[in-house]
Amino acid sequence: MSESIRDKVAVVGVGCTKFGDLYDSTYEDQVCDAAFAAFDDAGLGPDDVDAAYVGTYLPHSQGGKAGISLADPLRLYGKPITRVENFCATGTDAFRNACLSIVSGQHDVVLVVGSEKLKDRPGRGIPRIGHQLLGKGNTAPGLFALAANRYMHEFGVTRSTLAKVAVKNHWNGKRNALSHLRMEVTEEQVLNAPMIAWPFGLFDCCPTTDGAAAAIVCRPEIARKLGKDYALVKGAALAVATGRPYYDPTFDYLGFRSTQAAAKAAYEQAGIAPSDVDLAEVHDCFTWTEITNVEDLGFFPKGEGWKAVEEGKTRVDGSIPINPSGGLKSFGHPIGASGVRMIYECVKQLRGQCGERQVKDPEIALAHNVGGPGAVSCVVVLGGAS
Amino acid sequence: MVGISSIGVHVPRSRLDRALVGKAWGRKQPPGEKAVAHFDEDALTMAVSAVLRCVDDAQAPTIDGLFFASTSSPYREKQVASFVATACDLPREILTADFCGSVRAGVSALSAAIRAVQSGAAKRVVVAVADCRPAEPDGDLEGVLGDAAIAVLVDAQGRLAAFDGGAAVAEEFTFQWRTDQGGPVQSQDARFSATHAYLRDLPEVIGRVLNERGLGTEQVAALAVGHPDARTAQDLAKAVGVDPKTGLVPSLSGAIGVTGSPDPLLLLASALERAKPGDAIVVGAFGEGAEALLFAAGEAAGPGACRPALQAAIDDKLPLPTYEKYLKYRRILGQDDTPVExxxxxxEHREMQQDTRLYGTRCSACGLVQYPxxxxxxxxxARAGLEPAKLRKRxxxxxxxxxxxxxxxxxPMxxxxxxxxxxxxxxxxxxxASPESIRIGAPVELTFRRLHAGGENYNYYWKARPA
Structure with a gap:
């Protein structure tokens, strides 16, 4: 492995819009709200920024395609702005690229924005894509359900365990003013909700959400001069596996290789073990996904993540709090925004600004996206400046 | 002797209980069920299923002819026989033709296949016959018409049945029709049509073919003749001089409905499953005239003549829970929810081998078979040495x-x-599939189905169904 990213990039400002059905906001509104919040948080302005990265999965008429999606809303002209798209890892990958531009010495201060407007679209926000014949009929829940059913079959897990992930994440999300689904749910409600794609009922699925989040990254010495409570990037790694796991006869469907590879690389950069992580924002697009994630990230051995959920180890007061923000499940999942929103939560947690869902004295926080499903994963490890 | 050496049958799994039709419209229906093509089936897909049962992977490269017969082809313009041949991965060097127009088309195609082999124009011709004819809701035919397909292999051996002669007449008579405007099957008064055409033409051609062979009607072991209803078949047997109880192949109309062009061939299959070598079997079909073909049961006749056994195909069923489901599956009611792509x-052209013939690749270095x-x-x-590999369909x-x-x-899907x-x-x-039959470890077979209607055309691909 070449040069590590560790301690070479600081996060000096973060911002996030309310997540939800933002029928009255434009893509431009979201970008402005998230970016201005991050600028204010950092005590910086657009003129201080050398470059920017924007993460949007689904561009449409209002924005999300190319660098102009940031340039025009923010009047940020004449600077290098790159649009990133990498399935559900879009936001974290935009952040990772921003970090690399700092490490390379090209830039001093870089803006990252993830923004997504799903609710302007028909078809529950998600278009049908893919081959005209092969795999036709796949949906996001249906694709993850293939893995969930295999996992549940192999380890004897029932829907009741999956439901406990939803109960926990909604408990956290209820305590987050920016959450999309800001309510608690009971296990019974989750189990009795309408079926979407077996084994996932409605409350096993994250919502389709509008929202944006932003972060400002810079060289650590600049962060120190600003005198703000900043976080340091310890590791940021991306891994791509097959986008067609269902055609791979060697794939056991018991975990995602992309997460495993990205986590390994990120831990190596950070010089830590999974046990050093104090909290993690992981990609709980569906309840089961959180269970495989905590295994693939090394917090629990393969086949035992579900027991950790049963034992409450992943609650805010547990041994490894998972998704204290509420996760995609409760906070919502505007695809390109989610990864940057996770960075936002991690920084807020490291600063101790999260109120009732605050994890006790965290030093290391981790953000994780996986999309595809299993095709691409990005893992970012953050630590406090102290 | 030129004749039939293999038979494959496809009866769609869905069954509509006629009592549900009776309940829907408040009028009496005969007892029993009719076989209903699933929403993703049509005459083309059912023909593919039947051919795959008639011809195994080892035989496929030896086939040099395929005739498709149906009154309900999904295409007015576009040959289905060549599509069926491609989906069944038959050779490109193959004689193909579509037969259509009346429920006589199945026997016409069989007759033509026999002549082709007799003449030496082809050696091994598959005849694929399928129908799913639309019936008017609350019409007289709604409880009657059923859907099915059959494929028979004609070759010089005739292991199941040897061809022994044929006769035909043709004369315009209006009984059942659909115009170029589409819509459900229209029908002339059934009794009049029976007495003045069906019972005129069929006895004539059956009499001729028996006379030519010097056979008396008492020597006919089985009469396998397509019919508009079971009673008219009985009348025909009497008119020909065959005992309806012993010599007439029992009608399938009670169990699966009147299936149209495949009907006479399904009855032939039924007869061959019960035949002794040497039995004389007459196959006949009616429609703007009539045609009769005489066969002598071969050494391979008897149980096992047909894949699967006809009764097993009939018994392999999933009842439709409601009449409304039938209306939806046959696209009589409601919008087609299948997404337009x-x-x-x-x-499509570039991927024909992969998507339609269903080939993956095999790595010549490590042997891994992979798809797509x-x-x-x-x-x-390895970045070289990947060869096309035909996939098994189980x-x-x-x-x-x-x-x-x-x-x-x-x-759910x-x-x-x-x-x-x-x-x-x-x-x-x-x-x-019933939802509970789709589970980890369940054995399935791949079946060719209509996937969606993108590009204002039907698009077909493989699906899995419980084996």
Missing amino acids: FVSNVA QARVCLGCH GTIFTYTMDHLAANLDH GMAVVDLDGGGRVYVQTTD
């Missing part, structure tokens, strides 16, 4: 979901990851 005919076709091996990353479900979100005519026997893993929709 952009379709590239260029991509790839340049670089998934297993050993396998086991590795994992699955039942998806209520997917846009589809039926919910099963999606399955299937490990195929002999290698290769595919990801396909499931069909013909």
